[in-house]
Amino acid sequence: MADSEALVKVENLVVRFPITDNSRRTFIRPVDQVSFEIRAGEVLALVGESGSGKSTIGKALLRILEPSEGSIVVGNKDITHIRRRELVEYRKLAQMIFQDPFGSLNPVKTIEQHLAFPIRKHRLASSDSTSNLINELLARVGLTPVEETRLKFPHELSGGQRQRVAIARALAVNPKFLVADEPISMLDVSIRAGILRLMTQLREDFNLAFLYITHDLASARYFGNRIMVLYGGRIMETSASSELIRKPLHPYTRLLLAATPGSAMKGALPETSNKPPNLLEGRTGCPFADRCPHATDLCRDQVPELTEFEAGHLVACHYTNQLAEDNIRS
Amino acid sequence: MDEKTPVLEIKDLSVSYQTPSGFVEAVRGVNLTLYPEEIIGLVGESGSGKSTMAFAVMRLLKGEATVTGGLIKVLGKDVYSLNKKELRLFRWDQMAMVFQSAMSALNPVMTVEKQIFDTILSHRPQMSRQEVRTRAEELMDMVRIDRKHLKSFPHELSGGMRQRIVIAIAIALHPKMVIMDEPTTALDVVVQRSILNQIKEIQKTEKFSILFISHDFSLVAEMATRVAIMYAGRIVEMTDSQTLKLGERHHPYTDGLLRAIPQLTSEDVVIEGISGNPPDLKLLPSGCAFHPRCALAMERCKTEMPIPHPQPIGYIECHLYSEEGSRG
Ligand SMILES: Nc1ncnc2c1ncn2[C@@H]1O[C@H](COP(=O)(O)OP(=O)(O)OP(=O)(O)O)[C@@H](O)[C@H]1O
Ligand SMILES: Nc1ncnc2c1ncn2[C@@H]1O[C@H](COP(=O)(O)OP(=O)(O)O)[C@@H](O)[C@H]1O
Ligand code: SF4
Ligand code: SF4
Numbered sequence A: 001m002a003d004s005e006a007l008v009k010v011e012n013l014v015v016r017f018p019i020t021d022n023s024r025r026t027f028i029r030p031v032d033q034v035s036f037e038i039r040a041g042e043v044l045a046l047v048g049e050s051g052s053g054k055s056t057i058g059k060a061l062l063r064i065l066e067p068s069e070g071s072i073v074v075g076n077k078d079i080t081h082i083r084r085r086e087l088v089e090y091r092k093l094a095q096m097i098f099q100d101p102f103g104s105l106n107p108v109k110t111i112e113q114h115l116a117f118p119i120r121k122h123r124l125a126s127s128d129s130t131s132n133l134i135n136e137l138l139a140r141v142g143l144t145p146v147e148e149t150r151l152k153f154p155h156e157l158s159g160g161q162r163q164r165v166a167i168a169r170a171l172a173v174n175p176k177f178l179v180a181d182e183p184i185s186m187l188d189v190s191i192r193a194g195i196l197r198l199m200t201q202l203r204e205d206f207n208l209a210f211l212y213i214t215h216d217l218a219s220a221r222y223f224g225n226r227i228m229v230l231y232g233g234r235i236m237e238t239s240a241s242s243e244l245i246r247k248p249l250h251p252y253t254r255l256l257l258a259a260t261p262g263s264a265m266k267g268a269l270p271e272t273s274n275k276p277p278n279l280l281e282g283r284t285g286c287p288f289a290d291r292c293p294h295a296t297d298l299c300r301d302q303v304p305e306l307t308e309f310e311a312g313h314l315v316a317c318h319y320t321n322q323l324a325e326d327n328i329r330s
Numbered sequence B: 001m002d003e004k005t006p007v008l009e010i011k012d013l014s015v016s017y018q019t020p021s022g023f024v025e026a027v028r029g030v031n032l033t034l035y036p037e038e039i040i041g042l043v044g045e046s047g048s049g050k051s052t053m054a055f056a057v058m059r060l061l062k063g064e065a066t067v068t069g070g071l072i073k074v075l076g077k078d079v080y081s082l083n084k085k086e087l088r089l090f091r092w093d094q095m096a097m098v099f100q101s102a103m104s105a106l107n108p109v110m111t112v113e114k115q116i117f118d119t120i121l122s123h124r125p126q127m128s129r130q131e132v133r134t135r136a137e138e139l140m141d142m143v144r145i146d147r148k149h150l151k152s153f154p155h156e157l158s159g160g161m162r163q164r165i166v167i168a169i170a171i172a173l174h175p176k177m178v179i180m181d182e183p184t185t186a187l188d189v190v191v192q193r194s195i196l197n198q199i200k201e202i203q204k205t206e207k208f209s210i211l212f213i214s215h216d217f218s219l220v221a222e223m224a225t226r227v228a229i230m231y232a233g234r235i236v237e238m239t240d241s242q243t244l245k246l247g248e249r250h251h252p253y254t255d256g257l258l259r260a261i262p263q264l265t266s267e268d269v270v271i272e273g274i275s276g277n278p279p280d281l282k283l284l285p286s287g288c289a290f291h292p293r294c295a296l297a298m299e300r301c302k303t304e305m306p307i308p309h310p311q312p313i314g315y316i317e318c319h320l321y322s323e324e325g326s327r328g
């Protein structure tokens, strides 16, 4: 897997939104110069606080919104600015699973109808075999007995079962790439594990690539092969999951880890304020500088570039070398 | 009152909701004792009855909900024997609650200052404005929000700041007990951690007891000394936070939850969900309510409701721990 071509290639992605700031029209950049790759069969976990730009990246990748700058290539096709027909075609390759399994289903349609829709739309099966395909999909996501499930309405299912329907629907087109935006955060604790395991199984069985969006580092570590930490729309750090948890280098990653329940780090948090990041276009310096205990004038002045510290471990901080030594000492 | 008087004593509490399809029992015979300066964690999945129990203690249940049995004593007083006026004074003064959603707990058209002032003055009308202001500033310092935000409206504050204000108001009158119902669930982990650190700090100086409600095991283990686990309206296990890990003696449900949660630091363990779904209270399973989901269920579990079996610490309500059970 290591040397295979990337399935998803994102380069210098920028998403801008118009806002009014003190009655002046301007822009925010919740996604700012983001680059990464995902290989077939790989799960990239995207973590970061609320408003850091995770969902916006997910929507750009699915082309639910159009990027302002940069490029997105999926399966050797540049999909950054594709329209209509090509977009419909692209939906066979890439699908999304949302946080709220209820909101994403139509309350007056049966489960069968939910699954039949994408099959017909994309002409994935003859009308004779549609029914078989529906059964197959339901069985694949563990919604058995399928004959019973098919005729139910969303409100007759539990949250976990609804999320399985949403996954089955996404799988109908036989995609290669799934964006799962907080797929378990609204579910009961006892059934979250089942969904995570299902997604793990699908990754293995179909060599699916995932962008797994979450604010929970523990589940990111569990499901993700790699973790990418986002702050103020920029990537702060990315590496193999276990490496990131064992050896966090970026001050924000360290803060996030220290704050996560179950972490070994106790006591005061390593931060100097809790100001949210400035997303306004034209900001200068490191987005984390306001909260960073190591910030200097250089940090407030110049954006640190994401650079490779060790093979596969990238960090965007002016003082990575010094902080890495701290890590060894502490 | 002597040291040993519990701050909160719940005995055989049952609460039902009236619904179009009949009564549903959301809390079914719960017992719990909270001692001075103690923090008890109450964990359970959504719908297990945690908030209902908290509202019952505060006597804040709405129309369709009624206490159908049992007794609730706060500082030795039966909460349901108080008349309206006594209750109004008792609440906030002796017992306070931090609600699940901070925004709805605050009045959107009133400044923070006004809301703190109103709470204090309604209980301490004799206090001078200067004294009230001093207390308000003290509270802002305690929850670490700049005093200038006393002049702010709720919508001008972040979610984390609003939740801190709610906590400040809850402790304004030095209550002996504070119920915190998922006080940080909607917040980012960093904000959550800093608020929890503050709660612990304030609790040490102000010395109140906390009933800390959450669905997050690791969080509860960090906050509380004793932990109650709720399933389908019953506290099925009482344990302490040290024991709240795999490999210890637990209720099968507790065990299941512990197996279901990805751990931040443990290497490559496979997590496992609990089969089935949380029960529908209208169609509560007979016997042990957990039996349809329990891998260890025996014949008697289907018909016979288990009783609490005392453990070195706390108890476990499961037939496996009875004399004839395999773990007894
Ligand atoms: N359509 C839009 N118009 C204007 N601003 C937007 C729009 N969508 C998102 N934003 C802003 O972009 C920023 C990033 O939002 P995004 O939804 O990507 O965050 P997130 O990381 O997914 O957060 P959460 O964890 O809360 O889901 C936020 O400041 C948000 O308010
Ligand atoms: N107003 C209500 N009417 C009917 N049922 C309710 C009402 N409020 C809560 N319930 C039911 O009571 C049970 C317990 O709810 P709750 O105490 O809110 O649980 P928790 O706080 O543990 O999530 C749930 O099954 C819920 O659906
Ligand atoms: S670049 Fe500076 S401000 Fe940013 S994380 Fe590194 S040390 Fe902190
Ligand atoms: S009483 Fe029976 S069904 Fe209930 S938890 Fe114990 S073993 Fe399982």
Ligand SMILES: [Mg+2]
Pocket: A054, A055, A056, A181
């Ligand atoms: Mg989001």
Ligand SMILES: [Mg+2]
Pocket: B050, B051, B052, B100, B181
């Ligand atoms: Mg609740």
